[in-house]
Amino acid sequence: MQEDIFILIESCRLNFTSVEQVIADHHLSKRPAMTIDKLSEHLAVSKSSITRFCKKIGLDNYKELIFLYKLSLNNETANLSASSKITAAYHSLATRSDSNYSQAVIDAFCELLHQHKIVHFFGKGFNSYAGSDFQFKFSRVGKYIRVITDENSILMSANFANKDELIVVASLRGDDEELLEAMKIAKKRRVPILLITSNRYSQLIPHADVTLLAASLTKEEALGNISPQIPILIQLDIVYERYIHLYADAIARWLTSEQILHK
Template identity: 50%
Template sequence: MAEKVDDLFLLIESKRNDFTDVEQVIADYFISKRAILSISNLAKEISVSAPSITRFSKKLGLNNYKELVFLYKMSLSDQTKDASLISTPVTASYHALATRSDAAYRSQAVQNFCDLIYSTRIILFWGLGFNSFAGQDFEFKFTRLGKFIQVFSDQHSISLSASSLKKNDVVLISSLSGNDPDILEAVKNGRKKGAHFLLITTNEDSPFIDYCDETIYAASFSSNEALGNISPQIPVLIQLDIIYSKYISMHKKSAGKWLLSENILKK
């Protein structure tokens, strides 16, 4: 080869500004990672001449089309190896979470969540750290259904909100560990005032459970498994999607009316 190259795709993009219109068509074929063809078949496939393909190869610093095909195969192989090192464990983790979420599913618990959510217009969401991101997702979904959601994402604001709770207020807690002492104290205070609590956690021994009206258990990984390669709020988001889907199916009429009025106001 005329010059040392390691990745055909990077090489093509580095030369983009020098390509003719015909060469752009050839470049797009390889960037799209399409099938390897003989020079004559490729010329027919993309409606260019064989000499144009040869010139394209040389413009990349290669001697001929044969060298281009060799580099193309090598570049595809490198990307496949990279995908197997990264993509497969990540997708396997997602698959494991989905499977474990399905195994842990309790229809009555989800229905109880939905009943409490339906019973009130104002819902407080308590979640520290990454749990607050799940709270934002919950807020986005249920605000569209006419609920007023307040997300509290630090211990100080959670404690303050607990002090102002009233009878029949509803609080949804997201805590995978389920053992924060400050949140536990806030739950106890709120419970004394007659507030209702819902909990999403992975900890079946959480001290929160005794003070909550209902608990949903999110999927989790053992200490020997790799949760670190996916976003930690994913197990909670899966449960929130399950709750939202169940809520919609249980209250189609009221949800439909709210969404219809919302769409009318947007016009």
Template identity: 40%
Template sequence: MTNTINIFNLIQAQYSSLTPSEMTIADYFLNKNSLDNFNINFLSKKIHTSTSSITRFVKKIGLDNYKEFIYLYNASLKNQNLFSTIKSDISQNYSNLIVESEKNFRSNAIKIFSDLIFNNRFIWFWGLGFNSFAGEDFYFKFFRFGKTITVLKDHHTIFTASHQSKKDDLIIISTMSGNDEYLIKGAKTAYKKGATILVITGNEDSPLIDYATETIYCAQLEPNQKLGQISPQIPILIQLDMIYSQYYADNEIIIGKKWGESEHFLN
């Protein structure tokens, strides 16, 4: 036996085969009680049962002896407490992101994004690193609406595309930091060529804002979240969901017709 075994699962698996006396013992440990003294005699008095019943219980759930049971119980209890802490931290981080996203919500900005996406069939999405995953999400959402979307994921292609930009091209730039040198240079070049630029960022002081028709601000990640507790693209994805929801609400009838045409074509 190793400490990878979850003792609570082991007890639950054999619970229906236990005697009433053994169920009393099982219930005590399933309640995740901690004891300063796990001496078998002390425990028998604590839960009003015999030491022989405890021994039989241990063997019935598949262990060799009481010492092994206590070792696995303590390890499982420790892991359970760790999991509870992790789960609580993650839930709190997500909750904080939602609250901050609501604080940053500007309905007029979401509406401008929605309208510009509607009025442009061809859309460029610039996103480096984790932002490229957000780009793929954007592609998945809006490709179904008849949009032709190109997601650019590296400095070279973004730099090249910026010099090939044309008047009225729509470029969406996703960047939490808002400080990438190549994105800023690319945005400046595309802006001079007449492209329409939309920015999604967590940096209210980003130089990209100077070239943007509109900017949506994401919730900023705390330092401990940046270390991997939650995915860095989540704040961006929240904003993309808001844009998508606005777009769908604005154009529901047209979208319904397009989907109906697509189903007819596929059939």
């Protein structure tokens, strides 16, 4: 899905120079599209400044900017429904999630889950919402899940976790210092760690036994039209689907024992 250029420009505004602010204001006023030569003359700025502006908002050149600009203008004219826009965004997110899929990684993730009954889920902010979903799913197949969301409790849990327990860390951005410290502590205690993040360069990755790469949000999505926990939830759904396929017999035995206890 192509990003709305107006939202893209607004999301970068705090990083603009005074010249770039002028270029941004021109486009946000939704004037008719111009060539780079005419725009340079109209705004009294250099063509190199316009090119730098394009790179500042994550585009390669003015040609790409003008393409997205015209597309965004046309979309406004077409007055697409909110439903169509959100459906397209979810489809794009699902497609990006699928491109990261590795069955070997998913199977390794599931194997560690299968080997441990007690699981500590570390997630702060919106990542903690994914923890509630994880707890609901895996409690149904015999796991004891603790969702831990505040910094002090996360560090304390890492200090007291045993090597026969498991830690799952969810951090979409993968740049959290407290989670990093907790993972280092748990690693020293030989506690296995699973990580879900969208940051393939995250400082957390070296301290995890298995890392699932979630889809990253575009700048437009990160402004709030997509709930930020969705990429993590997609990965957890994939894990759960694979888990009940790999360990169907063990799950069936646990469900049978539960039924006996309730008689």
